[in-house]
Amino acid sequence: MTEFQTGLPSVRQIQGFIKEATLVQMRLLTNELLTGRVRWQDQHCICLLDDTDNPIVIWRHAIAYIKPESGGGGNRAVASVESQTVNIFQ
Template sequence: MSPLDLSLPSTRYLQTLIRDQVPVQLTTLTGENLNGRLRWQDGECLCLACGDGEILLWRSAVATVRPRIA
């Protein structure tokens, strides 16, 4: 289990999406699209707040994150 590496641009990119609560769409390796706002991240998972609750996603199962700028 790897710790979060804050020197990585991708970690900082996600941290900005979390801090600014930017609406995002995540696509998983099963092709499922999940819309919501990222709550937190760690070296293993992402936590997404969506309409009816929270979803814990494994980084290894996430294909893409798209900020949905209005």
């Protein structure tokens, strides 16, 4: 059973986007660019609410990258993630 490692920086980063309702952009491997707010995540999928609050359940294997839409807004969520990440390699 694939366990959901909630302590990973990448999982915590997305959790931060959920908590802050950050407007994000998600580039898919089909090259489509989705914009919305992350509603929930699990080990296989991420649920995005689009601009009309409709849910899109996206498979992680189809995602190339995710980033704060304006680039600025999400930084607080990003900062909190980075503090733990460096330790893994000490």
